[in-house]
Each structure stands twice: as C-alpha cells, then as structure tokens.
Amino acid sequence: MVSTALQREAAARRPRRLITWELWLLLPAVTYIFLLIGFPLLLSIYYSFSHISVGRRDFSFAGLANFRALFSDQVFLQALRNTILITVVVLVVVLVLATILATALAERFRGRAVIRYLLLLPWAAPVVMSTIAWKWVFDSQYSVVNWVLRRLHIIGPFEFPQWLGVPSLAIISIIVVQVWRILPFATVITLAGMTAVPRELIEAALVDGAGFFTRLFRITLPIIRPIIGVAVLFTALFTFTDMAVVWILTRGGPYNTSHVLASWAFQVGILAGDLARGAAIALFMLPALAVIAVWVLHLVSRETAQ
Amino acid sequence: MRRLTRRRLLQWIAVSAATGLLAACGGEETTPTQPSGAGAQATPTTAPSTPTTQASPAAAASPTVIASPTPSGPKELRILQWSHFVPDSDKWFDEFAQRWGQENNVTVVSDHINYADIPARAAAEVSAQSGHDLFAFGFPPAQYEPEVVPLNDLIEEFKREYGDPYPILERSCYNPKTDTWFAFMDFWAADPVNYRIDLFQQVGGNPDTWQGILEAGRQLKQMGNPIGIGFSPEIDTGMAMRAIMWGFGTSIQDENGEIVINKPETIEALNYARQLFQEAETEEVLAWDASSNNRFLASGRGALILNAISALRTIEGTYPDLAPNIGLAKAAAGPADRRGCAHWYNCFVIWKFSPNVDLAKQFLKDLVANYRDKFLASKFYDIPSFPKAVPDWQDLVQNDPNAKPTDKYAVLATAPEWTVNVGWPGYMNAAEAEIFDLWIINDMFTKVATGQAEPQAALDEAEQKINDVFKKWRDRGLI
Numbered sequence: 204m205v206s207t208a209l210q211r212e213a214a215a216r217r218p219r220r221l222i223t224w225e226l227w228l229l230l231p232a233v234t235y236i237f238l239l240i241g242f243p244l245l246l247s248i249y250y251s252f253s254h255i256s257v258g259r260r261d262f263s264f265a266g267l268a269n270f271r272a273l274f275s276d277q278v279f280l281q282a283l284r285n286t287i288l289i290t291v292v293v294l295v296v297v298l299v300l301a302t303i304l305a306t307a308l309a310e311r312f313r314g315r316a317v318i319r320y321l322l323l324l325p326w327a328a329p330v331v332m333s334t335i336a337w338k339w340v341f342d343s344q345y346s347v348v349n350w351v352l353r354r355l356h357i358i359g360p361f362e363f364p365q366w367l368g369v370p371s372l373a374i375i376s377i378i379v380v381q382v383w384r385i386l387p388f389a390t391v392i393t394l395a396g397m398t399a400v401p402r403e404l405i406e407a408a409l410v411d412g413a414g415f416f417t418r419l420f421r422i423t424l425p426i427i428r429p430i431i432g433v434a435v436l437f438t439a440l441f442t443f444t445d446m447a448v449v450w451i452l453t454r455g456g457p458y459n460t461s462h463v464l465a466s467w468a469f470q471v472g473i474l475a476g477d478l479a480r481g482a483a484i485a486l487f488m489l490p491a492l493a494v495i496a497v498w499v500l501h502l503v504s505r506e507t508a509q
Numbered sequence: 510m511r512r513l514t515r516r517r518l519l520q521w522i523a524v525s526a527a528t529g530l531l532a533a534c535g536g537e538e539t540t541p542t543q544p545s546g547a548g549a550q551a552t553p554t555t556a557p558s559t560p561t562t563q564a565s566p567a568a569a570a571s572p573t574v575i576a577s578p579t580p581s582g583p584k585e586l587r588i589l590q591w592s593h594f595v596p597d598s599d600k601w602f603d604e605f606a607q608r609w610g611q612e613n614n615v616t617v618v619s620d621h622i623n624y625a626d627i628p629a630r631a632a633a634e635v636s637a638q639s640g641h642d643l644f645a646f647g648f649p650p651a652q653y654e655p656e657v658v659p660l661n662d663l664i665e666e667f668k669r670e671y672g673d674p675y676p677i678l679e680r681s682c683y684n685p686k687t688d689t690w691f692a693f694m695d696f697w698a699a700d701p702v703n704y705r706i707d708l709f710q711q712v713g714g715n716p717d718t719w720q721g722i723l724e725a726g727r728q729l730k731q732m733g734n735p736i737g738i739g740f741s742p743e744i745d746t747g748m749a750m751r752a753i754m755w756g757f758g759t760s761i762q763d764e765n766g767e768i769v770i771n772k773p774e775t776i777e778a779l780n781y782a783r784q785l786f787q788e789a790e791t792e793e794v795l796a797w798d799a800s801s802n803n804r805f806l807a808s809g810r811g812a813l814i815l816n817a818i819s820a821l822r823t824i825e826g827t828y829p830d831l832a833p834n835i836g837l838a839k840a841a842a843g844p845a846d847r848r849g850c851a852h853w854y855n856c857f858v859i860w861k862f863s864p865n866v867d868l869a870k871q872f873l874k875d876l877v878a879n880y881r882d883k884f885l886a887s888k889f890y891d892i893p894s895f896p897k898a899v900p901d902w903q904d905l906v907q908n909d910p911n912a913k914p915t916d917k918y919a920v921l922a923t924a925p926e927w928t929v930n931v932g933w934p935g936y937m938n939a940a941e942a943e944i945f946d947l948w949i950i951n952d953m954f955t956k957v958a959t960g961q962a963e964p965q966a967a968l969d970e971a972e973q974k975i976n977d978v979f980k981k982w983r984d985r986g987l988i
Contacts, residue, residue, distance in 0.1 A: 257632040258653030258939075259985065272977075277970075343793035344805060361733055361791075368741075368795030456742040457795045458952040458961065474628045475946040476652040476939075477981075 244489075250482035257476040269483035278455075279484060282462040285374065286488075289463060290442045293381045297438050298431070300382070301389035306419065308390070309397045326387035334451040337380045341366035341452065370460035373453045377461060380448050385441055389434040396430030397423060429503045436499040443492060464488050585616040586868050590645035590855070591624040594819035594890065601886030609875055615868060625799075628946070634860065642863040643872065646692070646856045648744075649681040649930070652939040654691040654987060657858040663870050664690045667877065671895035678894040680930040681854055681937045686988060692856035693873055695880070696891035699924035700748060700852035702838040703806055703820055704813040708734050716813055719756050719781060719841045726789025729812040736789040737811040740782075740955040741797040742948040748850035748931075749815045750954045754778045755933065756843020761944065761975060762935040766988055768979055771972045774845065779957045779964040781843075786958035795955065806835065815840075817852035818918065822888055825911065833913040837920045840927045847927050854930070855891070889918050896925070939982040940975075949974050 251269055254261045273279045308319060325333060340347045343365055352358045366376045400423050408418050424431070446465030449455065455462035455470060462470070464487055472481015588606065593599045603619050610617035622630060624647050634640030635656050650657075660682075667674070675697075682692040704716045711732075714725025726736040739746035754760055759774035786794070794801075803820040805811035807828055814820065818837065825832040840849025859869045876883070880898040884891055889906050893899045903922035908915050932941035944950065953971040956962040962970070982988045 254985070256652060256985075257628075257635060258650070258657075259655045260635075261985070341796075343796040343801060344808060344810075363791060363793050365792045365796050368792050373796075453796070454742045454798070456948075456955075457740075457959070458955040459742070459948070470947065473632050475943045476628075476632070477943070478632070 247482040247485060250479050251486050253479050255478045257473070257478055265479060269480045272480065273483060273487075278459045278462060278467060279464075281460060282455075282464050282467040282484075283487065285461060286443060286463040286465075287491075289374065289378055289381065290439055292378050293385065293442045294435065294438050296378070296382050297385050297389045298435065300386055301393045301434065302419075302424070304386070304390045305393035305397050306423075308394055322390060323387050325384050326391075330384060330445075330447050331451065333384060334380060334448050337376075337383075337448075338367075338452055341376050343368060367453050368457050370457060373457065373461040377449055377452060380452065381442050381445065384448070385438050388441075389438055392430055392434045392437075393427065396427030399430075400426050432499050432503040436496060436503075439495050439499075440492060443495070444488060584614075584865060584868060585618060586610070586643070586865055586872060587618045587620070587641040588643040588645075588872075589620045589622065589630065589641040590857075591627060591647055592621040593887070594817065594853075595822055595887050598883065598887035598891060601883055605876070605879060605883070606872075609872060613868075613871070617872075638862045640860065640862075642859060642865045642869045644858050644860060646858065647853050648942065648945070649692055649694070649854055649856050649937040650858060651684065651691060651937055651942050651987065652982075653858060654684060654687065654689060654939070656861055657691050658861055658863070658866050660690040660693050660859070660870075661688075663693060663873065666874065667693075667895055671877070671897040674894045675896060675925050677851065677925075677928060677930050680933065680935075682856060683936065684938065684987065685936055686938075686986075692858045694854055694856045694894050695873065695877060696853075696855045696883075696887075696893055697851035697928065698817040698819075698853035698855075698890050699892060699921050699928055700752075700815055700817055700840065700849050701920055701924070702813060702841055703816050703818075704836055704838060705734065705806075705811070705834055706836040707834045708732070708812045716838050717842060719753060719785075719843045722813060722841055723781070723785050723789055726785065726812065730789050730791070734810055734812040735791050736785065737794060737802050737805040737814040738785065738790065739794050739797040739802060740786055740790075740951070740958050741795055741801075742951055743797060743799045743801075744945075745799055745802055745815065745852075746797070746951045746954075747945050747948065748852065750782070750950050751931065752815065752840055752849045753782055753843065753954075754950075755846050755848035755929070756841060757781065758843070758845030760934060761941065761950070762932060762979075764934040766935045766938065768972070768975055770975060771968055775968055776964045778843075779954060779967065782954045783958045783960075783964075795959070807831070815849070818888070818890055818921070821917075822890075837917060839920055839923055848929050848933065849927055850931060851928050853890075889921055892921070892924060939985075939987045940979040943978050943982070944975055947974070947978075949978075 249262070252265055252267075254263050254265050304322070308315060308322070339345065343363065346363070346366060348366065349358065349363055352364070353360060353362070358364065364372070366372050404422055404426075405418060408422055413421070444465055446463065446469055449461060449463050449466040450469065453461045455466050459467075464484055468481045468484035470481075471484060472478050475481075590602075593602075599621055606617040606619045609615070618641075620641065627646055630640075631644060631646065631650065631653065634644065635653065677697055678694050681697075682694050683690050702716050702722075708714075708729055709716060709725055712725050712728040714728070715721040716725070722736060729735060738749045751760075754775065757774050757778035759770065759772055759778055761768065761770050763769045793805075802811070802814040802816055803823065806814050806816075806820055807824050809828075809831060821832065821835055821837065824835060840847055857873060859866055863869060877893070877895065877898050880891075880893050880895075881902075884893060884899045884902055885905070889902075889909070893902065896902065899905075906918045906921045909918050912918060930937045931945055932938060935941075949971050953967045956967045957964050961967075979988065
C-alpha cells in the first residue's frame with residue numbers, strides 16, 4: 204500500500220512530457236509529413252499490390268505478382284547491387300574526406316572563410332543543374348577530362364575514354380558526382396562537431412605529448428561520433444534514394460548496367476507505364492532505409508546518453 | 510541616403526503586399542503575370558481571346574513567355590505539347606491558337622515542355638485526373654487508351670474531308686482489338702540518313718544501303734570520321750535498331766501481333782550491328798542521349814547519323830559552311846527491305862476528364878485545315894498524316910531556297926514509302942510502347958555490339974522480356 208502511494212506521488216511529481224499546446228505546435232509538421240510522405244508511401248504500397256498502370260487505373264489485387272516478377276528481372280537485381288555498392292562507397296569516401304576537410308578547416312589560416320564558402324557551393328547548387336554540368340564534364344565528345352588528358356599527352360588525339368559509356372566507368376562517374384554533392388554537407392556537420400570539442404581536452408592531450416593522429420582518433424572522433432552518425436544517416440539516405448544523378452548522367456546505360464533502384468523504378472513505373480511494378484521496385488528501398496535510419500538513430504541516442 | 514531601419518523595411522513589405530493584393534483583385538484593368546497553372550515544368554504561351562491584347566510574334570515565338578489568359582471567353586482550351594525541334598513551328602502554332610481563340614471566343618492556353626518530360630507529365634495528369642484538354646505525345650500512347658476519348662468520329666470526318674491518310678496514321682493510332690482510335694497524329698517527321706557528302710565521296714561510299722554504310726564507315730573511321738548511330742538507352746537508338754531489323758527482314762511482331770523476333774534474320778541484324786559498331790564507330794555512341802548525334806554531325810567529325818531534318822536545319826543556321834556538305838538520303842536498305850521509323854509521331858489525345866471534348870476536336874479540325882502553313886513554318890519537319898491537307902507538300906520540298914542545293918530536301922517526298930510505325934508490320938500497341946520505353950531492343954543490340962553477349966543469348970533474353978510484356982498487355986485486354 205505504501206509503495207503504491209509512493210508511486211502515485213512520484214507520478215504526480217514527474218513532469219508531463221507533452222502538454223496540449225505542444226501537440227498543436229507539432230500538428231503542422233505531422234500533417235505535412237503525412238500528406239507529402241506518409242500518404243504517397245501508403246499509396247505506393249497499395250499500387251505495388253495492384254495492376255495499375257499509367258493509362259489504366261486498375262486497382263484490382265495482384266497479390267505478390269509484382270514482387271515475384273522482380274526477382275527474375277536481371278536489371279532490377281543489377282540496380283539493387285548498384286544501389287548498395289554506390290551507397291557504401293560514397294559513404295566511406297565521404298566520411299574520410301569530410302573528416303580530413305573538417306580537420307583542416309577547424310584550424311585558423313588565411314582564406315579559411317573563402318574556402319568554407321566555396322566548399323558549400325556544391326551543396327547550395329540544385330542537384331539537377333550541377334549534374335548537368337557534370338554530364339558535360341564526362342560528355343562522350345566534349346569531355347573536359349578527356350581534353351585535359353589529351354593536352355597532357357596521356358591519351359591520343361582520337362582517344363575518347365567513355366566515362367558514361369562503359370559500365371565500370373559509368374558507376375565510378377556516378378560515385379564521383381554523389382561524393383561531390385554530399386561532401387560539403389558531411390564536412391559542415393563534422394566541422395560543427397569538431398568545434399564543439401572542449402579545448403581543455405585537446406590542450407591536456409598536447410601537454411601529455413599526444414600527436415595529431417592520437418588526438419584525432421582518441422579524442423576528437425570518439426567525442427563527435429554522434430555527429431558523425433547524423434552525417435552517415437544523411438549521406439546514406441541521400442545516396443540510396445537519389446535518382447537525379449543517375450538519370451541525368453547515364454539514364455541507366457550502357458545497356459541498363461548503371462541503374463539504381465530509384466531510376467529503374469522511374470523507368471518502369473513512369474516511362475514504361477507500369478506503375479504497379481515501379482512501386483514494387485521503389486518499395487525495396489523502404490526496409491533498407493528503415494534499418495539504416497533505426498540503426499544510426501539508435502547509435503546516436505546511445506552515444507548521447509553515454 | 511536614408512538608413513534602412515526595421516520599421517521602414519516592414520512598411521515596405523506591407524505596401525508591397527497591399528499592392529499585390531490590389532493587383533490580384535483588380536480584374537482586367539491590370540495585367541497580372543501568372544503561370545498557366547500547368548505546373549513547374551511547363552513553359553506556357555497563352556493566347557488571349559481579347560483582340561486588343563494580341564501577343565507580338567516575338568512573344569509567341571518564345572516558349573518561355575508567360576502571359577496571363579484573359580478570361581473574357583466562356584471557355585478555356587488547354588493544350589500541351591513538346592517544344593518543337595524547329596522553334597518556328599511552335600511560333601506558328603501559338604499564333605494560330607491565339608487567332609483560333611479569338612475567332613471562337615475561347616481562351617486557349619498552349620503549353621510547351623521538353624519532349625523528355627512528356628511521359629512523366631502524362632502520368633501525372635492521368636493520376637490527378639486534371640490537366641490539359643489536348644495532350645500531344647511524341648510517340649503513339651497506346652497504353653493510355655483506357656484514359657482517352659476515342660476519336661473514331663473525328664478520324665471519319667477527316668477521311669471524308671481529306672481522303673485516305675498515310676497508312677502510318679492507322680498503324681500508329683488505331684487499336685484493331687478494341688476498334689478504337691486512341692489518338693490523332695496530325696504529323697510525323699521523317700528520319701532520313703544525314704551524311705557528309707564530301708566524306709562519302711572521298712571514300713567512294715554510298716549511304717543508300719546498310720552494307721554501303723558499313724563499307725564506307727570502315728574507311729571513314731580510319732580517317733577520324735566515324736559513323737554516328739547510337740547504341741544507347743535513348744530514342745534515336747531505338748529507332749535505328751528497328752530500322753536495321755526491318756532491313757534484314759525481321760521485327761518484334763508480325764502483322765497479326767504475334768511475336769516473331771526469334772529467327773535467323775534477327776541474328777543477321779545483330780551480327781551486322783556488331784560489325785557496324787566495332788568497325789565503323791567509336792565507343793562514344795554508348796553514352797549518347799537523343800541530341801548527341803546532332804552534335805556529332807555538327808562537330809564536323811561525324812560522317813553519318815540517322816535523324817530528322819532538324820539536325821540539318823540547326824546546322825544551316827549555326828554552321829552555314831558545313832551545311833552544304835551534308836546530304837539527306839532515304840532510310841538505308843537492307844538485304845530484305847528499306848524501312849525506317851518516323852523520328853516523331855505527334856499524337857494528340859483528349860483525356861476523358863476533359864470538360865471540353867468537342868472544343869478540342871474542333872481545334873484539331875481547324876488545325877488540319879490550316880496545315881499548309883504549319884508545314885512551311887516547320888521547314889518541312891511536320892509531314893501531314895492526311896496528304897491532301899497539304900496537297901502540294903511533296904512539290905514544296907523539291908525547292909527550298911535556303912538550302913544548298915535547293916533540292917536537298919526532295920528526298921522527303923519519298924518518306925511515306927519507307928517510313929513506318931513502331932511495331933511495324935503490326936499495329937502500334939501498348940506492348941510495343943513498353944518495349945520501346947524499356948529499351949529492350951537497344952540493350953539487345955548494345956550487348957552484342959560490345960561483346961557482352963552472343964547474338965543468340967541476347968536475343969533469347971530480349972524475347973523473354975518481350976513475351977512478358979506482351980502477356981501483361983494481353984491480360985489487360987489491350988492487345
């Protein structure tokens with residue numbers, strides 16, 4: 204009896220986590236998320252189990268037929284592999300480069316503000332516009348890269364390395380552009396984390412004779428791990444779900460070898476008109492993204508608690 | 510200079526907002542600039558119905574001009590189509606739409622978007638059940654048949670007025686299974702061979718046949734002037750590969766819609782394409798988009814491309830020294846036949862959700878009645894589906910004062926003999942459209958050309974995909 208009374212008393216003392224006006228404040232954001240993300244998501248799940256096409260709103264139930272068909276679709280399997288490969292490589296490269304850049308930009312030096320500004324430009328530019336510029340960099344006839352290589356006599360006058368026409372080079376080109384566009388964001392996040400590292404810790408390490416790498420790997424990076432977790436989450440999400448870069452650079456070519464899930468879903472669902480199968484392809488991104496998001500958020504919350 | 514204070518900034522904002530509100534409520538006395546509501550991708554040119562507010566020709570010529578419809582007419586007709594490769598054609602169309610609107614007391618909104626955005630735009634309009642009344646595809650939209658108004662009555666009227674159309678119209682826009690005209694193609698564009706006369710003369714080559722192109726191409730590649738036929742996921746490649754298949758006597762389907770692609774003639778066509786790619790082309794064609802071949806010819810390096818006359822028209826305007834060296838020839842002949850796709854199938858549909866079906870049909874009738882002007886404005890690009898709509902079009906192409914020589918475009922007069930629909934010798938249908946849009950034929954040829962697959966293996970893989978697509982659309986009753 205006594206313990207129950209104590210529990211009641213404790214419950215009464217505990218602050219209420221949310222009060223009504225806070226819920227009202229959240230309502231616009233929740234409504235926005237539901238209308239622009241939740242509803243289309245539910246709709247695409249519904250589509251993936253139907254026979255709907257662009258010219259025929261046939262919502263009859265198709266069962267798992269659309270999903271079963273995907274596993275015999277070699278292009279889909281290739282797109283799935285490409286999506287994972289590109290995401291993992293971009294993630295690793297971005298994390299390494301972002302750490303290097305953030306470490307350099309954390310130091311005081313002449314022109315730091317200008318370099319920080321220039322670094323943000325790729326992030327500020329619309330992805331479609333910047334990818335079109337990259338398309339010209341890799342163009343089959345007027346590639347800037349080839350022009351430079353030719354001027355340096357590395358390739359001959361009639362040699363045209365096909366950055367977008369050979370499967371392996373096309374994937375590398377896509378990775379380069381993805382790294383280029385995401386790196387500023389990851390760098391800024393990492394830099395923000397680094398500036399928050401207490402100076403006393405660094406100074407104490409210096410007094411103890413810790414070198415640059417010791418300070419970086421033993422002090423700075425462990426402290427900013429939650430921040431890096433956010434960078435990992437966003438880099439993975441941005442890369443995994445992006446179709447603009449692939450679509451503008453290669454349109455999935457050559458012979459459908461550079462498709463990612465998003466671009467293949469667009470090709471099948473919108474251009475070829477099979478909305479149901481396109482939705483099924485797109486839905487394959489959902490579990491992967493959910494796992495990434497939950498894992499990283501869990502990591503971040505654990506680190507923060509520690 | 511007075512210092513800008515926070516209070517003054519707020520005052521300015523308030524005054525600006527009030528002015529905007531007044532302008533919005535001010536009716537016809539003001540001239541607000543507003544988009545047509547056609548969406549972010551559209552770049553509308555609006556034909557107002559008030560006679561006193563005619564747009565200047567310069568304004569009409571520019572698809573980026575955004576003018577406000579003046580809602581004085583009781584009705585509004587909304588039209589969406591591509592931004593024409595020959596911009597003068599759009600200029601003529603928008604001026605015509607403006608005049609038509611004035612005469613019929615209708616506000617006509619004419620939007621133009623990039624051709625590549627048309628499929629996504631169509632899907633969005635059908636999904637939203639809202640958008641334009643008249644929607645022009647560049648390709649027969651057979652898969653949209655359930656969502657469009659049948660145009661059987663309109664076609665019958667046209668036939669009574671202008672006689673028989675070219676067969677390509679029926680083969681592209683009619684579904685014999687459902688007895689439905691799902692679209693009306695007001696024009697199609699020929700896809701001739703564009704080649705460098707001087708270079709072919711140097712090697713003694715002849716672009717009249719596929720074999721001739723290969724033989725000349727071998728020498729031209731050695732000279733640094735390779736052939737420029739794409740092997741890439743884009744429309745020009747899809748059309749070129751079909752032309753090769755037809756030339757070698759094979760096709761995806763027969764005249765009854767049965768799949769017949771897996772036969773020795775297809776293997777021959779694939780072997781030919783492999784030779785063409787490896788011996789007469791460079792790898793750059795693997796990464797091409799739809800405009801790459803145009804740039805390739807304009808660069809002075811390319812010896813031959815397959816394209817509509819817009820490529821040459823652009824060169825005439827941009828590189829006048831190069832233009833006289835470029836010639837046009839019929840679609841190349843293979844051992845079995847001489848056939849080529851149209852480069853553009855301008856297919857208008859009227860969505861079922863349109864409240865202005867009769868108005869849209871009337872517009873199309875009046876458009877065809879004025880087609881001679883459109884044909885000339887398009888600089889011979891827009892070949893009418895009903896030849897009697899422009900009875901002298903084949904005479905007109907014999908003499909173009911701007912061309913050197915003036916009969917350069919005369920070969921277009923033969924285009925109705927060798928230009929066929931996608932899906933030939935059968936009808937265009939939803940399966941053929943999907944096969945085209947998934948680049949199944951492009952991929953089959955590219956894999957063989959690059960040595961990624963043997964011809965029979967690539968063919969078997971393509972046939973399996975084609976079977977799946979045909980089965981799906983047969984199950985849905987459209988084939």
